[in-house]
Amino acid sequence: MAPNQRSDGQNRGFVVLLYFRQPCGSVNLLILMNPMPFANISATAKISGDEGGTRVKICGLTRRDDALTALSLGADALGLVFYAASPRAVTIAQAQEVVRGLPPHVTVVGLFVNAAASEIQMILDNVRVDLLQFHGDETAQECAGYRVPYIKAVRMREGVDLFEIERVYGSASGLLLDTYQDGMAGGTGAVFDWARVPASVTKRLMKPIILAGGLTPGNVAGAIKQVRPYAVDVSGGVESAKGIKDAAKMAAFIQGVNSVKINDS
Numbered sequence: 001m002a003p004n005q006r007s008d009g010q011n012r013g014f015v016v017l018l019y020f021r022q023p024c025g026s027v028n029l030l031i032l033m034n035p036m037p038f039a040n041i042s043a044t045a046k047i048s049g050d051e052g053g054t055r056v057k058i059c060g061l062t063r064r065d066d067a068l069t070a071l072s073l074g075a076d077a078l079g080l081v082f083y084a085a086s087p088r089a090v091t092i093a094q095a096q097e098v099v100r101g102l103p104p105h106v107t108v109v110g111l112f113v114n115a116a117a118s119e120i121q122m123i124l125d126n127v128r129v130d131l132l133q134f135h136g137d138e139t140a141q142e143c144a145g146y147r148v149p150y151i152k153a154v155r156m157r158e159g160v161d162l163f164e165i166e167r168v169y170g171s172a173s174g175l176l177l178d179t180y181q182d183g184m185a186g187g188t189g190a191v192f193d194w195a196r197v198p199a200s201v202t203k204r205l206m207k208p209i210i211l212a213g214g215l216t217p218g219n220v221a222g223a224i225k226q227v228r229p230y231a232v233d234v235s236g237g238v239e240s241a242k243g244i245k246d247a248a249k250m251a252a253f254i255q256g257v258n259s260v261k262i263n264d265s
Contacts, residue, residue: 179213
């Protein structure tokens with residue numbers, strides 16, 4: 001199977017994440033394969049993970065070569081961590097180098113944890129960031145204050161009500177589900193119980209679901225079959241060391257994603 005092909009032999013093509021604002025003010029995602037210029041886009045729809053295959057986000061990038069390798073293998077989004085406590089944190093200068101010259105069909109995601117508004121704005125002013133990812137205790141109003149689409153991370157502790165979180169963060173473009181571990185904002189490398197978000201729940205939610213938390217080349221196919229997320233997010237599962245991506249692991253991960261056919265049960 002060619003790196004940029006699905007398991008059914010169809011080319012994944014270029015993928016653009018577009019955002020459209022509904023009358024109520026919420027923002028949803030539009031996926032366009034092999035995109036035409038933006039001016040020619042007229043259709044708007046929420047696309048689930050069952051349509052066009054599951055998307056892949058490689059997070060915690062610190063090196064340009066790793067970003068280019070991820071793209072060549074078929075990644076749809078690349079994540080930069082702007083959280084000093086993380087071993088994968090990047091400075092503005094590092095981030096600029098990672099995203100330098102990246103093509104428009106990839107989405108660059110900036111991850112923040114309870115960052116000051118001035119810090120976020122400084123990064124937005126100096127680094128290409130197409131989508132914000134908030135991993136802390138940010139309110140919906142705070143998340144929506146930058147005129148940039150965002151996704152909100154949800155740490156899957158006991159009693160989490162995804163439907164209520166979806167209501168509260170109505171302006172979010174999607175919800176990212178991550179493992180809960182006390183005292184950690186993410187990057188635990190641990191898996192949470194996927195039975196808590198079966199496909200029946202994912203399909204009832206109005207917003208796209210991005211599944212994270214301990215995903216690896218060995219378990220990602222099973223995770224997709226059980227949860228049916230819009231996208232999967234991986235960091236440590238494709239590394240040789242923290243912040244250093246492993247090309248073979250990234251390839252195996254994306255092959256695992258592509259191995260799940262759309263009509264798989």
